Amino acid sequence: MSIPKVRVTDPHAAPASPLATIKAYVELTKPRIIELLLITTVPAMVVAQGGWPSTWLVLATLIGGTLSAGGANAINNVIDRDIDQVMRRTKGRPLPSARVAPKPALYFGAVLGIAGFVWLWATANLLAAALSTSGLLFYVFIYTMILKRSTVQNIVVGGAAGAVPALVGWAAVTNDLHVAAWVMFAIIFFWTPPHFWALALRYEDDYAVAGVPMLPVVVGRQATLEQIELYTLVLVGVSLLLYPTGAVGWIYLVAAVVLGVWLYRAARRLHRRPGESMRFFGFSNLYLAALFVMMAVDALVL
Numbered sequence: 001m002s003i004p005k006v007r008v009t010d011p012h013a014a015p016a017s018p019l020a021t022i023k024a025y026v027e028l029t030k031p032r033i034i035e036l037l038l039i040t041t042v043p044a045m046v047v048a049q050g051g052w053p054s055t056w057l058v059l060a061t062l063i064g065g066t067l068s069a070g071g072a073n074a075i076n077n078v079i080d081r082d083i084d085q086v087m088r089r090t091k092g093r094p095l096p097s098a099r100v101a102p103k104p105a106l107y108f109g110a111v112l113g114i115a116g117f118v119w120l121w122a123t124a125n126l127l128a129a130a131l132s133t134s135g136l137l138f139y140v141f142i143y144t145m146i147l148k149r150s151t152v153q154n155i156v157v158g159g160a161a162g163a164v165p166a167l168v169g170w171a172a173v174t175n176d177l178h179v180a181a182w183v184m185f186a187i188i189f190f191w192t193p194p195h196f197w198a199l200a201l202r203y204e205d206d207y208a209v210a211g212v213p214m215l216p217v218v219v220g221r222q223a224t225l226e227q228i229e230l231y232t233l234v235l236v237g238v239s240l241l242l243y244p245t246g247a248v249g250w251i252y253l254v255a256a257v258v259l260g261v262w263l264y265r266a267a268r269r270l271h272r273r274p275g276e277s278m279r280f281f282g283f284s285n286l287y288l289a290a291l292f293v294m295m296a297v298d299a300l301v302l
Helices: 018-028 031-049 055-079 081-086 102-123 126-150 154-174 179-202 204-210 215-219 221-240 250-272 274-301
Strands: none
Touching: 018 055, 018 102, 031 055, 031 154, 031 179, 031 274, 055 081, 055 102, 055 126, 055 154, 081 204, 102 126, 126 154, 154 179, 179 204, 179 215, 179 221, 179 274, 204 215, 215 221, 221 250, 221 274, 250 274
């Protein structure tokens, strides 16, 4: 399937205002995605510390994580501009709408990524900086350039990139990686497929037109719904594994059970009502945020 060429900026068009240009570059970083990534970073730091870490270290780690994630997202925008052009959900992004040219966007993303590495190395430690940059490189080269367009397992394997911030948060505090950090990584890893497949159900036609082998396009809606339910069940089980590591106590355990039952029931409901995929998508966002907040609450209280 051929992809329409991305239109270029009209040379006779009036130049954008400085404010509009700034807004377009901010959009390149996908701020809403970054928010969720940072929600997993701070609780990991709190659990690693066994209480509230240095406020300066928290702020510094958030800044570094934002730079790295923003850089990854900006470069992703450049690579995926042909896909974004033909999808209704993404055709208004800065590159397909010709508000930013590809080369400046690429430079912007690279500068952010380098700045994130240098910042975290200077303010936290080399391990945190290396982990953050590894997430950027995995997202750009493994997920965006290889997996996304070639395999139905794209978001399954690619979910590792979104799970890295929990490792970064832990490493920033301890300069090592405890088994609890890897359980947090696994929670996000197994959360990503059902979360994103719900979105793919909503925009199945878009992905089909763009030639992206998302699960609903390749195996159909019914099989996708079954996979969402299965991965949700696995996710709930993985979330309980944090308790045996000794990093959290009974507050987290109770919260994980309650939130897990709630999310699994939502997955079962989606199976019966496939038209409510965006409702499950929203529920999954709330689940992950609440689960990680309860990790922090547990560490601060107990």
